[in-house]
Amino acid sequence: MITLSSDFGSPYPAAMKGVLLQGTDARLVDVSHAFPRQDVRSVAFWLREVMPYFPPAVHLVVVDPGVGTDRAALAVRAGDHALVGPDNGVLLPVARELAERTTEPEEPATGSGGDSAALDVFEVTYDDPASSTFHGRDVFAPAAAAVHEAGVGAVADADDLVPADRFRAVAGVRPADEWTDLRFPDPVVEADGASGEVLVVDDFGNAVTNVPGSVLDDYWGASVDVNGERVIVRRTYGDVTPGQRLVTVGSHGNVELAVNRGRGDEGFGIAPGDPVRLAFP
Amino acid sequence: MITLSSDFGSPYPAAMKGVLLQGTDARLVDVSHAFPRQDVRSVAFWLREVMPYFPPAVHLVVVDPGVGTDRAALAVRAGDHALVGPDNGVLLPVARELAERTTEPEEPATGSGGDSAALDVFEVTYDDPASSTFHGRDVFAPAAAAVHEAGVGAVADADDLVPADRFRAVAGVRPADEWTDLRFPDPVVEADGASGEVLVVDDFGNAVTNVPGSVLDDYWGASVDVNGERVIVRRTYGDVTPGQRLVTVGSHGNVELAVNRGRGDEGFGIAPGDPVRLAFP
Amino acid sequence: MITLSSDFGSPYPAAMKGVLLQGTDARLVDVSHAFPRQDVRSVAFWLREVMPYFPPAVHLVVVDPGVGTDRAALAVRAGDHALVGPDNGVLLPVARELAERTTEPEEPATGSGGDSAALDVFEVTYDDPASSTFHGRDVFAPAAAAVHEAGVGAVADADDLVPADRFRAVAGVRPADEWTDLRFPDPVVEADGASGEVLVVDDFGNAVTNVPGSVLDDYWGASVDVNGERVIVRRTYGDVTPGQRLVTVGSHGNVELAVNRGRGDEGFGIAPGDPVRLAFP
Numbered sequence: 001m002i003t004l005s006s007d008f009g010s011p012y013p014a015a016m017k018g019v020l021l022q023g024t025d026a027r028l029v030d031v032s033h034a035f036p037r038q039d040v041r042s043v044a045f046w047l048r049e050v051m052p053y054f055p056p057a058v059h060l061v062v063v064d065p066g067v068g069t070d071r072a073a074l075a076v077r078a079g080d081h082a083l084v085g086p087d088n089g090v091l092l093p094v095a096r097e098l099a100e101r102t103t104e105p106e107e108p109a110t111g112s113g114g115d116s117a118a119l120d121v122f123e124v125t126y127d128d129p130a131s132s133t134f135h136g137r138d139v140f141a142p143a144a145a146a147v148h149e150a151g152v153g154a155v156a157d158a159d160d161l162v163p164a165d166r167f168r169a170v171a172g173v174r175p176a177d178e179w180t181d182l183r184f185p186d187p188v189v190e191a192d193g194a195s196g197e198v199l200v201v202d203d204f205g206n207a208v209t210n211v212p213g214s215v216l217d218d219y220w221g222a223s224v225d226v227n228g229e230r231v232i233v234r235r236t237y238g239d240v241t242p243g244q245r246l247v248t249v250g251s252h253g254n255v256e257l258a259v260n261r262g263r264g265d266e267g268f269g270i271a272p273g274d275p276v277r278l279a280f281p
Numbered sequence: 282m283i284t285l286s287s288d289f290g291s292p293y294p295a296a297m298k299g300v301l302l303q304g305t306d307a308r309l310v311d312v313s314h315a316f317p318r319q320d321v322r323s324v325a326f327w328l329r330e331v332m333p334y335f336p337p338a339v340h341l342v343v344v345d346p347g348v349g350t351d352r353a354a355l356a357v358r359a360g361d362h363a364l365v366g367p368d369n370g371v372l373l374p375v376a377r378e379l380a381e382r383t384t385e386p387e388e389p390a391t392g393s394g395g396d397s398a399a400l401d402v403f404e405v406t407y408d409d410p411a412s413s414t415f416h417g418r419d420v421f422a423p424a425a426a427a428v429h430e431a432g433v434g435a436v437a438d439a440d441d442l443v444p445a446d447r448f449r450a451v452a453g454v455r456p457a458d459e460w461t462d463l464r465f466p467d468p469v470v471e472a473d474g475a476s477g478e479v480l481v482v483d484d485f486g487n488a489v490t491n492v493p494g495s496v497l498d499d500y501w502g503a504s505v506d507v508n509g510e511r512v513i514v515r516r517t518y519g520d521v522t523p524g525q526r527l528v529t530v531g532s533h534g535n536v537e538l539a540v541n542r543g544r545g546d547e548g549f550g551i552a553p554g555d556p557v558r559l560a561f562p
Numbered sequence: 563m564i565t566l567s568s569d570f571g572s573p574y575p576a577a578m579k580g581v582l583l584q585g586t587d588a589r590l591v592d593v594s595h596a597f598p599r600q601d602v603r604s605v606a607f608w609l610r611e612v613m614p615y616f617p618p619a620v621h622l623v624v625v626d627p628g629v630g631t632d633r634a635a636l637a638v639r640a641g642d643h644a645l646v647g648p649d650n651g652v653l654l655p656v657a658r659e660l661a662e663r664t665t666e667p668e669e670p671a672t673g674s675g676g677d678s679a680a681l682d683v684f685e686v687t688y689d690d691p692a693s694s695t696f697h698g699r700d701v702f703a704p705a706a707a708a709v710h711e712a713g714v715g716a717v718a719d720a721d722d723l724v725p726a727d728r729f730r731a732v733a734g735v736r737p738a739d740e741w742t743d744l745r746f747p748d749p750v751v752e753a754d755g756a757s758g759e760v761l762v763v764d765d766f767g768n769a770v771t772n773v774p775g776s777v778l779d780d781y782w783g784a785s786v787d788v789n790g791e792r793v794i795v796r797r798t799y800g801d802v803t804p805g806q807r808l809v810t811v812g813s814h815g816n817v818e819l820a821v822n823r824g825r826g827d828e829g830f831g832i833a834p835g836d837p838v839r840l841a842f843p
Binding site: 001005029032034035049051052053202203204235236239250261 | 319
């Protein structure tokens with residue numbers, strides 16, 4: 001199984017599908033091609049939320065504002081999943097999440113050598129791709145097909161990832177010395193409140209924060225102050241009247257600012273990156 | 282085969298796909314995730330139009346403004362199809378359509394018991410889903426996978442639908458005492474005209490009414506009055522000049538108000554729910 | 563494998579998928595259903611760019627402003643691919659491209675008769691489809707399923723394409739005397755410059771011209787005049803600062819006018835069909 005994630009809209013993802021299907025009979029699953037354009041941070045967030053619900057798969061991720069520059073291409077083994085995409089940080093939060101969820105064997109199987117680490121990052125090298133502007137088609141899709149055909153485990157050993165001749169964009173795979181990481185800011189949780197920020201706004205307008213939902217454990221059915229205004233805390237949108245604001249915990253487990261049948265970002269006047277201060281009464 | 286329908290946009294449908302693929306190897310077919318947001322009535326219309334073109338399948342439908350409230354979750358057997366979704370009316374029009382199209386056997390096969398009814402509605406019960414705001418992922422997708430694996434026929438007998446351990450959100454299935462129905466308004470057809478309303482407007486701007494296309498049988502190539510204005514009646518958009526208004530019969534068999542290479546809703550100043558009065562000259 | 567391309571948005575493509583799946587177990591791959599609405603020329607361009615990346619497949623293409631008029635329906639064999647869609651020019655540029663890429667056998671195989679031509683165009687005839695406004699569902703999808711089941715080679719011989727009973731819309735297939743072609747304008751390339759036009763603008767806002775990228779071979783890292791203004795020439799977007807304009811060669815191999823992390827069409831004040839004059843310093 002290979003999943004596809006990009007900010008390409010239409011029709012560029014189809015060229016990636018064609019290239020994948022030249023190299024593999026794997027099931028292809030579109031995650032989204034409507035990710036916020038060139039917004040590495042938001043996509044990193046969504047991938048971390050969504051991918052753990054998938055069975056083991058190769059995840060092709062192309063949100064790549066640096067396409068054609070000297071930024072590297074990466075293949076990452078994360079537990080029993082693999083990820084292929086640009087070295088701009090988009091892969092690492094989801095890779096850590098997938099690796100952490102993989103139960104490590106108590107004792108390495110005989111002969112497996114040092115292969116127990118759940119996270120391996122390799123650079124995909126390539127020479128002279130057909131374009132400088134569409135590495136999703138010319139570099140990443142061939143690499144993802146090669147990784148799928150070799151098996152995720154092969155991403156722990158460069159020698160196992162020799163590409164087929166047709167994947168000329170992939171000249172080889174070698175361990176990376178360094179790569180671009182991306183970490184989301186930690187919230188500050190105290191006895192009388194919590195401070196964080198809006199990480200993303202979803203298509204419904206719900207503003208997802210980095211504050212863990214557990215801070216609301218004692219306030220279900222009550223109210224808290226959000227950036228100085230009193231707002232009620234409810235389990236779900238339909239618990240308030242249409243158009244009313246609420247504080248809830250979203251499907252990601254974080255505090256979410258929402259409006260029933262409306263847009264939370266507009267109701268709270270808030271956007272990704274904006275600070276959120278919760279004060280408990 | 283499992284079809285997916287939602288108003289989620291991006292990227293929430295991917296989490297549902299991941300959950301489904303944890304529980305089944307079925308073919309997944311996206312119907313749409315761009316359905317009008319939280320618009321149960323429009324989605325009920327479109328499902329009724331589209332699903333009869335599918336071979337037997339399990340249809341996962343998540344348009345769910347009441348997510349996390351005490352509205353029930355339903356599994357419906359409709360002929361040789363099954364539907365899984367919230368109890369808000371969205372499933373019933375398509376379920377009746379699919380059930381009516383199923384030819385009932387003249388005589389029940391020996392030993393088949395009373396299983397000849399083409400429409401069965403069950404409640405999917407669940408305890409403590411992972412979220413209160415994303416039952417598509419935490420309740421409906423696991424239920425749809427379980428229904429698919431058990432077979433559509435199993436939806437006639439709760440005992441056959443014991444979920445696998447991984448589908449912890451699905452605690453059991455039992456017959457429903459009642460559920461939310463949804464019926465579209467009947468038009469009034471008379472000798473000199475017909476009265477109805479706009480049910481939906483499609484992406485092209487065509488305004489689909491509830492008036493049966495047969496009322497136009499004697500007026501092809503002629504004209505009728507639409508809300509007091511004379512408009513020509515033609516078989517298809519290209520039969521009039523670009524920008525011109527026409528009355529036609531859409532692919533659903535109903536009277537449709539359209540503009541060639543333009544938007545019918547704008548050309549007629551009309552929206553879903555608005556009355557439409559056709560007068561025959 | 564059957565690919566689907568349309569300008570239908572949502573949810574009409576799902577009805578086509580259902581009809582296809584009634585007639586075939588083939589893998590279905592969405593190319594796009596967000597193609598520019600009723601814009602035959604843009605879609606013809608994109609199909610020509612994307613389809614060559616696919617392995618052999620049947621391509622269902624429904625961008626059909628003339629639906630229900632007397633425009634013909636076509637089935638085209640192009641090398642080891644087949645295309646099914648309306649006779650409005652949308653199929654021919656991609657068909658020629660696919661046919662040219664197919665290596666002709668040096669000597670026709672014994673007994674293969676005159677079947678070595680890489681491009682065959684047939685008319686799909688049909689009687690009384692269920693609708694006059696949705697031939698994607700009622701004519702083209704059944705025809706595409708029939709072509710897939712018969713095999714692409716069958717499109718060279720009408721007798722091999724007898725539809726199954728369920729494809730009642732397809733009454734037969736016969737060679738076409740004529741069909742609608744579509745050719746993109748040729749650019750004028752001279753020693754001191756090149757003249758062409760904008761063919762399409764992609765979702766990122768990049769303006770794709772018909773001028774071959776090779777005209778920039780001597781100007782990488784330098785500048786050229788675009789419609790009278792000096793603009794730098796770079797390999798990719800990230801080679802200039804965010805918001806800066808550049809001339810580059812897109813993934814299609816043509817000259818492209820772009821803005822790093824912005825929209826080229828806005829930055830250059832240019833739209834499809836507009837003239838582009840490159841002058842080399």
